[in-house]
Amino acid sequence: MKKVCLCILICLSGLVEAGGLVQNATVVSVENTKNLDVDSFVVNVSGGTGICANSLVFFPAAATGSHQEIYRRAFSIALTALSTGMKVDIHSFSDDTCDNATWLKVKK
Secondary structure, eight states: OHHHHHHHHHHHHHHHHTEEEEEEEEEEESSSOTTTOOOOOEEEEEEETTTTSEEEEEEGGGTTTTTTHHHHHOOOOOHHHHHOOEEEEEEOOOSSSOOOOOOEEEEO
């Protein structure tokens, strides 16, 4: 019984961490699109920790589904972080790749 409970906890612990792409990174550039075929924007981050540290993070509009206001706020927050130099955390609700980010937090 203890082994079964341990296995379940180990499996569920991965779900808790799923989607955390980068933490405590600095935005060094923001692009208005990934390419002409996709409504998206791109954030280039420097530093931080996580699978998308020191890389490009893509925010496709489709990742937020019908909640396009979330997409527009993320773009605004990315520009704020770029302008102020504040740190960001970036998350994806769909997977653990740098191609489907949906959530962005700016912080001191």
